[in-house]
Amino acid sequence: MELGLIGLGKMGGNMRERIRRAGHTVIGYDRNADLADVHSLKDLVDGLKAPRVVWVMVPAGEATQATVEELAELLSPGDVVVDGGNSRWTDDEKHAELLKAKGIGFVDCGVSGGVWGLENGYALMYGGEPEDVAKVQPVFDALKPEGAFGSVHAGKVGAGHFAKMVHNGIEYGMMQAFAEGWELLEAAPAVTDVREVFRSWQEGTVIRSWLLDLAVRALDDDEHLEKLRGWAADSGEGRWTVEAAIDHAVPLPAITASLFARFSSRQDDSPQMKMIAALRNQFGGHAVEASKK
Numbered sequence: 482m483e484l485g486l487i488g489l490g491k492m493g494g495n496m497r498e499r500i501r502r503a504g505h506t507v508i509g510y511d512r513n514a515d516l517a518d519v520h521s522l523k524d525l526v527d528g529l530k531a532p533r534v535v536w537v538m539v540p541a542g543e544a545t546q547a548t549v550e551e552l553a554e555l556l557s558p559g560d561v562v563v564d565g566g567n568s569r570w571t572d573d574e575k576h577a578e579l580l581k582a583k584g585i586g587f588v589d590c591g592v593s594g595g596v597w598g599l600e601n602g603y604a605l606m607y608g609g610e611p612e613d614v615a616k617v618q619p620v621f622d623a624l625k626p627e628g629a630f631g632s633v634h635a636g637k638v639g640a641g642h643f644a645k646m647v648h649n650g651i652e653y654g655m656m657q658a659f660a661e662g663w664e665l666l667e668a669a670p671a672v673t674d675v676r677e678v679f680r681s682w683q684e685g686t687v688i689r690s691w692l693l694d695l696a697v698r699a700l701d702d703d704e705h706l707e708k709l710r711g712w713a714a715d716s717g718e719g720r721w722t723v724e725a726a727i728d729h730a731v732p733l734p735a736i737t738a739s740l741f742a743r744f745s746s747r748q749d750d751s752p753q754m755k756m757i758a759a760l761r762n763q764f765g766g767h768a769v770e771a772s773k774k
Contacts, residue, residue: 482619483508485525487548488538488566489516491766492592495599496538496565496624503623522551532559534617541568541717549576558584561616563607565590569721570639570646573608577638586613589638591645592624595765602626606633606648608640643725650722650736652692653715657739659696660756667705667752676700692760699759706759710770711751713758715743 482505486497489511497507510525511517519525526533533556537548545568552562562580564573568589577587588609594601603624607614614621614634625632635644666675680697683689703709719740726733746754761767 482506482534483529484620485510485529485533485535486538487511487522487525487535489513490538491596492594492598493538495596496536496592496603499599499602500620500623505619505623522548523555526552526555531557532561532616533557534561534563534620536563536565536617536620538565541566541572545572546576549579553580553583553585556580556583556585559586561586561588561613563588563590563617563620564642565592567591567645567649567716567718568642569717570643573639573642577609586610586616587638588613588617589641590617590621591641591648593645593648597764598624602631604631604648606635606641606644608634608636608638608642608644610638646718646721646725649716649718650733653719653722653739653743654735655690655692656757656760657735657742657753659692659760660742660753663696663756664752676704692764695760695763696756699756699763703759706752706755708772709755709758710772711754711758712746712770713743713754713761714767715740719743 484500484505484507486493486507486509489497489509494516497509500507508525508528509518510522514520519528535552535556537545539545539548545564545566549562562585564576573589580587588607591606592603594603605621605625607621621632635641663675666672666678672678679693679700682693683697723733723737723740742753745751758769762769
């Protein structure tokens with residue numbers, strides 16, 4: 482099939498390549514002309530055969546809003562827009578209504594996989610009407626990991642981004658637990674090789690995981706994480722998860738505490754946040770700050 486893909490950064494560029502490897506045609510647009518296949522959204526839309534599928538992979542908020550509004554004027558009835566960025570689920574309903582007025586379908590898709598997705602595949606959580614999802618299904622199949630898992634039609638519009646938001650909230654809590662354990666091991670005089678303790682956990686333990694593998698990888702690069710400043714950003718999805726928990730009266734003590742720990746990292750050079758920063762850099766290529774020491 483043919484796909485228009487808007488946003489060719491770290492995630493979008495690798496997604497374009499993976500979809501092409503599966504035999505599909507991708508026309509990509511990015512504000513960086515060196516990355517783009519076409520020079521405007523109009524050129525992208527004109528290059529696709531109807532019914533068109535256009536995947537938006539740009540930052541959440543104003544950038545996504547502006548892109549959806551422009552596509553609403555360029556696309557035709559029967560076309561579908563997919564928002565694969567980290568948009569807030571409450572924005573999805575607004576975008577769906579805007580496009581529905583033009584006869585254009587809308588699918589929201591949470592995407593997880595970071596810089597490793599090109600080779601390993603991307604976990605996909607999508608929401609929307611079945612007929613709209615069906616038009617995008619070949620792309621979902623191309624992006625997902627091999628095997629039976631890694632892709633789900635989570636429900637109606639908004640469900641995909643809500644599921645991805647909760648996924649990221651869980652990620653916050655898991656990373657915080659690894660970070661706290663690492664700091665405690667580093668503080669104990671009796672433990673002389675913390676990195677190898679972490680490595681020993683990679684097989685046979687109940688906490689073995691990809692995050693643990695990435696922690697070991699980070700410690701191989703910098704055994705005591707001395708090159709990093711203990712500072713970690715939050716993408717917004719952790720905050721949204723806690724806000725949704727409040728709205729639904731669901732207690733989230735671990736996830737909430739992990740979010741607040743990110744805030745504490747901006748006050749001091751937190752040892753725990755060195756591990757959080759290292760893990761975020763390993764799985765998503767997120768920026769880190771060098772230690773000031």
